[in-house]
Amino acid sequence: MLGLKLPTDPRWVDIAQKNIQEILIDHAYCEQKAASHAISLMVNFPEYPQLVETMVKLAQEELSHFEMVLQKLKERNLNFGAERKDPYVNDLYQFIRKGGRRESVLIDRLLFAAMIEARSCERFKLLSEKIDDEDLKKFYRELMISEAKHYTTFITLAKQLCGHIENIDHRWQEWIEYEASIIKNYGTKEFIHG
Amino acid sequence: MLGLKLPTDPRWVDIAQKNIQEILIDHAYCEQKAASHAISLMVNFPEYPQLVETMVKLAQEELSHFEMVLQKLKERNLNFGAERKDPYVNDLYQFIRKGGRRESVLIDRLLFAAMIEARSCERFKLLSEKIDDEDLKKFYRELMISEAKHYTTFITLAKQLCGHIENIDHRWQEWIEYEASIIKNYGTKEFIHG
Numbered sequence: 001m002l003g004l005k006l007p008t009d010p011r012w013v014d015i016a017q018k019n020i021q022e023i024l025i026d027h028a029y030c031e032q033k034a035a036s037h038a039i040s041l042m043v044n045f046p047e048y049p050q051l052v053e054t055m056v057k058l059a060q061e062e063l064s065h066f067e068m069v070l071q072k073l074k075e076r077n078l079n080f081g082a083e084r085k086d087p088y089v090n091d092l093y094q095f096i097r098k099g100g101r102r103e104s105v106l107i108d109r110l111l112f113a114a115m116i117e118a119r120s121c122e123r124f125k126l127l128s129e130k131i132d133d134e135d136l137k138k139f140y141r142e143l144m145i146s147e148a149k150h151y152t153t154f155i156t157l158a159k160q161l162c163g164h165i166e167n168i169d170h171r172w173q174e175w176i177e178y179e180a181s182i183i184k185n186y187g188t189k190e191f192i193h194g
Numbered sequence: 195m196l197g198l199k200l201p202t203d204p205r206w207v208d209i210a211q212k213n214i215q216e217i218l219i220d221h222a223y224c225e226q227k228a229a230s231h232a233i234s235l236m237v238n239f240p241e242y243p244q245l246v247e248t249m250v251k252l253a254q255e256e257l258s259h260f261e262m263v264l265q266k267l268k269e270r271n272l273n274f275g276a277e278r279k280d281p282y283v284n285d286l287y288q289f290i291r292k293g294g295r296r297e298s299v300l301i302d303r304l305l306f307a308a309m310i311e312a313r314s315c316e317r318f319k320l321l322s323e324k325i326d327d328e329d330l331k332k333f334y335r336e337l338m339i340s341e342a343k344h345y346t347t348f349i350t351l352a353k354q355l356c357g358h359i360e361n362i363d364h365r366w367q368e369w370i371e372y373e374a375s376i377i378k379n380y381g382t383k384e385f386i387h388g
Contacts, residue, residue: 032233032236035233039226039230039233039257042226043223043226043277046275046276049274052274053261056257056261059229059257060254060257063233067250067251070247070250079243080243081241082241
């Protein structure tokens, strides 16, 4: 699944489907944070027109997914709620190289985003296959496809913008290894990356 | 013009039209910051469904305006560039009540946004009337209409969500007075709020 080294603990789907409201609220915030990260990338790297154009489109798409998740809550008469921390994403964030070349930060921020898309895609796939709810099965199958596309978008951008500076496949393998070392600690909570 | 107390120094349009690239870049960031502020409002006040639904739509609209401004730069073979500080917005931000009731912060954040929309609307109107460029005249007339609608959206939301807690018209008058006290210091730079 997009090169991830460790699959999610299969018990996670059971935990998730017993807490649909929590999962949907957390999912909505994942979409919002993806939109905010895309905006932040374009503000921080305005010298790359291709990045700016792609990120503004992506931010809009993530916000439309946010709306779709809100709609799912509404259909089920479930309230939206406050954001919870996402320790998995915070753990991943630590792997972004600080200082050094500007391009190293850009590469890592793109791979950080690709990594979250890849893991979200794997989790959405699990939900689409195993959740005991036909409507949500369908919903997560659609969104899984989007996440896979976004993963590709980020990897492709990293190669196009910075492939002449660093071997992106090699750095991606380092991200894969790092992610495998932290995902072991997750899979037991009712969050998308819980 | 939407109740603003002081009009913009008329010399501002001359300064602006001599620096189209600067104005367009700054304008793009105004749209981006409006989108980011809308996202921040919905994340900070998730208990108001009407606010969340309106802000996610608004954020998407602001991002589509960002794209329109990028397109104008492109058509003129002008590059996008780095963000500049917006001291006018920072000055306005100081007037948001800190601490106290949660609703007071919400009211002020909505009126802060309404104020920026109102002043931007006035500036866009000036550009649409006085700039020596037919294409940009038309562009700013369209965007002026959007800003006026957004101004109404924020005032209406403040009344609907918090009108039972505070007299919104009265608080808005305080914002108008405060804004008049700071706008005197502006009107001389090649920024939307410069």
